[in-house]
Amino acid sequence: MRNVEKYSRGYFMPPVKSMKWAEKEYIEEAPLWCSVDLRDGNQALIVPMSLEEKLEYFQLLLEVGFKEIEVGFPAASETEYAFLRTLIEQELIPDDVTIQVLTQSREHIIEKTFEALQGVNKAVVHLYNSTSVAQREQVFRKNEEEIIDIAVTGAKLVKKYAEETKGNFQFQYSPESFTGTEMEFALEICNRVLDVWQPTADNKVIINLPATVSMSMPHVYASQIEYMSEQLSYRDNVILSLHPHNDRGTGVADAELGMLAGAQRVEGTLFGNGERTGNVDIVTLALNMFSHGVNPKLNFENIYKILAKYEKLTRMKVHERHPYGGELVFTAFSGSHQDAIAKGMKWREEKEDQYWSVPYLLIDPKDIGRQYEGDIIRINSQSGKGGIGYILMQNYGLDLPAEMRESFGYSVKNVSDRKHKELMPNEIYDIFLKEYVNIKTPIEFINYKFTQNDDYETNVSIKINDEVHEFNAVGNGRLDAISNGLGSILGIDFKDLVYKEHALEIGSKANAVSYVGITALDGTVYWGCGIDVDIMTSSIKALFSAVNNMVTSVNPSIENGFTFSK
Known part of the structure; x- marks a missing residue:
């Protein structure tokens, strides 16, 4: 392809080698899950959800089992603000569920955020600012210390307003565009924020390390996460969180390796909705754990119901090949x-x-x-x-x-x-x-009568060209007797009769089903099936079906060529 020389690897490996995650075989327990469907997912929709739709989606997330749900950016719009107020004022947030709200590191936004949180039982206040080289140089045009000052100032303001607002608040900080940030700088800015918040065992702080843009192979992201996990201050009192996006199609892999590397929490969306190629898909992550015998602590036992409501409220279509939820993912055509x-x-x-x-x-x-x-x-x-x-x-x-x-x-x-x-x-x-069941052309079976002596004597009534005929024959069994009669009376030659029968258990009637295969003189095998309430009658019908398939295959106009002799 042309222009390949214009691209460079814009990510940063840790300054020390961090590969302990590679020694682990699988994720042993579910992380803390945080749904960001109502924020990252909603902002990426062509038509964002209305207040009523957001309330319905919130109930869906509760049914799935999320205990942490990011409900929006209340200072960003009246709909976002009204949604949060509705949840609080109508007491729609269960006692065991924590909502999360997003805020930039700007005082009027932080103030508006806490105004919206008045009366909440408990909430996570999620503070963020961009830290990558590209954002620093191109968007903010600030040096490292100025970017740190934005984060530290925001952390102090969040702490101040939390102390002045009734409620239980947990703090979260994200160095947005973490994957494009030098690891030493990402570590420094996170530790400076932690110094402001002073996390304790009873009031832990969430440090969220987003792949705001996925820029590397998953093992690089894992190494970045492991480095941060091992170097962060107050580590025992920090919950390390992931927020992977899917730009390279590796969002699930990034999250899985990130968890192996020390992350305890994952932010994502149902079916991966989100900006550009989307956020990490929590359905896939959770059911991948399930496939390894690990309880994901989310309920996807009715994937159809979840999928239908998701498509209705987001107006997005889940692809037929989407893991677990797609229409065709368990289907084999081969x-x-x-x-x-x-x-x-x-x-x-x-x-x-x-x-x-x-x-x-x-x-x-x-x-x-x-x-x-x-x-x-x-x-x-x-x-x-x-x-x-x-x-x-x-x-x-x-x-x-x-x-x-x-x-x-x-x-x-x-x-x-x-x-x-x-x-x-x-x-x-x-x-x-x-093609196989109770075939009546050219020879229609009508009735039979057996007399068991040394041989099975049989009298059989058949119909050919609307004329009823009878013939007598003997054999070492009932089906053998009729088979012999068809050969001697009608001149139909076959051999190696194969027979199988069983009860037909599906349906309202108690029927028997029989299958018969016969081999023509040229070696071709022909099959027939008979279904009847009587097992013997079903076997005879199967034999006639096989014979009819054979004679019509050899000569499609055979019904005009039989010579019947008594």
Whole structure:
């Protein structure tokens, strides 16, 4: 690509090597979660939420289980101010939930913020100012000491107004654009703010280190976090927080490695809404922990409900491939994937294994409210026999023999390919009924009568070209007797009859289903299925269905060519 020379790496590695995070295998416990949907998320919407919509979204966040929620920047607009006042005056904030508000390091904004907080039970006051080289040089045109003075002055003002305002307040400081700041300077400015606030074990301070713009690979961010965690003053009384954005598509990785590096808290949004490419997605982070057997302490057991309300209130669409929440993320179209999933599900039923290990499925979709039917296996021209068989079994109780699944699979894929579309379960079932079940052309089975002597004697009534005929035959079993009769009377030659039956448990009627495969003299196998309340009748119907499929395949006009002899 052209112009590559204009780009340089604008981030800063720590002055000392910090790689202890790389020795850890996984995140052992959930962090403190803070939703910033109502601030970072809302400000990034094409149409920001109204007061009523923000109130509804706040209730959604409570249902998910957030205990810290950033509700806005009350000094920024009347809607933001009114929203905070409504929460406080209508007593909509549960006792175990702490709201968070954002303020710049400017006195009139800080004053307005505390005015909006009058009467609140407890709140986090989040102070920030930009610290990166680019912001210092290009936006503020101030040197390092002048930038520190902005932060320290703001910290003193926040402390002053907190002392004058009734309520319980916790302080938070963010060196905005942390990832573009020299690590020694980021450490100095944070420690200077901490010196003002003097955190204690009973009144801890939050130091939030945002990837306001993601500028590096995730391991660099982790090293930056580890350096700050090890060097911060008052560390035992500091809650180290992350606020990753997703500019490089690594927001989740940044947060996960940042937690390994010592962070105890994460700010993010549902499904990653936020400026530009968005904030880190808390749904993905939480369910990634869940997949490792770690309780995320957030409730995503009904992901559909959460997703529907999120899309309604934000007017944003969650992509079909979005982790966990997307429509297609548990779906397999590939034949080999479908077969592995179907076999894995069956193995799990047989073994009753304690741990989830189904191929291609990171977690059990049912744990977050997804359904096996219609979610896991969907059928198109790329699908295979395993997936198609799974659809029939799960939706209609039909357990096809393995060989029949392969034959039927080609039929389904051909229809999907010809129509150039995905096939729904009811369409697959209709194809199966049409091609295999109780086939009556050209030979329609009407009735039978058996007499068991040394051999099974049978009398069978059939219809050909609207004429009813009867024939007698014998065999070493009922189905064998009828099979022999079809060969000797109608001259239909086949061999190697394959038979399977089971009860049809899905549906209101108690039916039996039988499957029969027969091999023509040229080696081609033809299949039929019979469904009836009587198991013997279902097996005979399956045999006739297979025979009809064979004779019409060999000669589509065979119904005009039979010679019937008694």
